[in-house]
Amino acid sequence: MTKGYLVLETGETFEGDWIGAEREISGEVVFNTSMTGYQEMLTDPSYTGQLLTFCYPIVGNYGMNKDDVESKHIAVSAVITSDICEEPSHYQSTSSFSEELKQANIPGLQNVDTRSLVNAIRKHQTVKGKLVKEASQSTHRWEYKNSLDLVKHAAVTSIESYGDGTFHVVLVDFGFKKSILDALLQENCKVTIVPYHTSFEDIQAMDPDGVLISNGPGDPMELLAFLPTVKAITKTYPTLGICLGHQLIALAYGGKTKKMPFGHRGSNHPVKDVSTGKVHMTSQNHGYVVLEESIDPQQFQITFRNVNDRTLEGIRHWMLPVQSVQFHPEAHPGPSDTEFIFNHFIQQVILSRGGTYVEA
Incomplete structure (x- = not known):
């Protein structure tokens, strides 16, 4: 696995392994506390422009299917997870979580300490972050995304x-x-x-x-x-x-x-x-x-x-x-x-x- 990093504008850095598309991207880092429904979350247009952290410690265990979607494409800009199941078990499953991310060119990190990340978000409140390939990078651009542009996309x-x-x-x-x-x-x-x-x-x-x-x-x-x-x-x-x-x-x-x-x-x-x-x-x-x-x-x-x-x-x-x-x-x-x-x-x-x- 290729190492990747989530760098927050507040200074914290979280290490993980790349999943999906291995490309750098920035946005607001948010978290969802649901135990199920990761496919619906991925495709919820309200997440457009955001880096979504899954609080539940494992995602992907029942795979991805053609029915449980909330839009025609994955809406999140990136995902951050703890553990990912690469061998899902469900009769409706047509692909795995990481396969779907790669196909949609959506980057993400797995094996991240999501509990510590969520604590950091709760501490600092609104937090921007960026997925990067090198943790040693000293400067990062924190892009602002206009809401009208987000709506146009969604x-x-x-x-x-x-x-x-x-x-x-x-x-x-x-x-x-x-x-x-x-x-x-x-x-x-x-x-x-x-x-x-x-x-x-x-x-x-x-x-x-x-x-x-x-x-x-x-x-x-x-x-x-x-x-x-x-x-x-x-x-x-x-x-x-x-x-x-x-x-x-x-x-x-x-x-x-x-x-x-x-x-x-x-x-x-x-x-x-x-x-x-x-x-x-x-x-x-x-x-x-x-x-x-x-x-x-x-x-x-x-x-x-x-x-x-x-x-x-x-x-x-x-x-x-x-x-x-x-x-x-x-x-x-x-x-x-x-x-x-x-x-x-x-x-x-x-x-x-x-x-x-x-x-x-």
């Missing part, structure tokens, strides 16, 4: 249509996960996916029953140019925002966001429903959060809060059929506790068409 470039259900939903794509599309199709929807820069007039011409604003990578404050379209959508159609979509809806109505110390990335984040007190386990992947004190209580009610750090996890407009959540109700990987969010969205669509609300 989102579709042309309109795509799926399904032939009763309800027509336009999915505004900032880097959507395939499981969101699957959830809408299961709710009897026809889904039209449009690029993030699609104008409100073009969306109107599609005559949707509702609109979903997707997740995606980057800092929502660098996407302010799209807020007028987001606000026009919410004032016209039943709207659901997920993750980045949640943040954009909040910003469109005067809210504010901030960078989190090291984000929420995992499949076991407890979220409390404010109205019922019930706690749901959720899948999350975000590095920014909406500040609750910035939400106008005359316009929005708070629907969910994170149990661990009490950060804002969901809002609903008092008058308009608009709701958004910071977590991922479609999960994958993770629990399906909050999949009812999609049903609530469709019920709002039904009400807007003059139908009757039916509690799921």
Whole structure:
């Protein structure tokens, strides 16, 4: 094996062995605490531009398949792991973890002390890093990646249509996960996916029953140019925002966001429903959060809060059929506790068409 190194901007260096493509690359170093779902994580567009560390000590044991993907290609810039299984055992497996990385030209390191790495990230909070071939290099360039460029890389470039259900939903794509599309199709929807820069007039011409604003990578404050379209959508159609979509809806109505110390990335984040007190386990992947004190209580009610750090996890407009959540109700990987969010969205669509609300 060829030795490689992860050098952090804070000075720490972590040794490992190269996997995938042996090429140097830099980016924000983040970690995910999930025990399973490494394939879904690799292909989650919200990881675009990031170096993903797996906390679980072994990945690759059930291989890679053609079904458990969240986009058409691997989204992460690089991966950092402890142990990798090169001989996976699963009837659906078509290739190994490292083979898939090499085929996609994605670099990574294995045999890294990931526990120490995660401790360093938690200590220093937001950390940039670079995979290098020589640890003795004295200078490293810490590249800044504009959020719009990340979204351009993650989102579709042309309109795509799926399904032939009763309800027509336009999915505004900032880097959507395939499981969101699957959830809408299961709710009897026809889904039209449009690029993030699609104008409100073009969306109107599609005559949707509702609109979903997707997740995606980057800092929502660098996407302010799209807020007028987001606000026009919410004032016209039943709207659901997920993750980045949640943040954009909040910003469109005067809210504010901030960078989190090291984000929420995992499949076991407890979220409390404010109205019922019930706690749901959720899948999350975000590095920014909406500040609750910035939400106008005359316009929005708070629907969910994170149990661990009490950060804002969901809002609903008092008058308009608009709701958004910071977590991922479609999960994958993770629990399906909050999949009812999609049903609530469709019920709002039904009400807007003059139908009757039916509690799921």
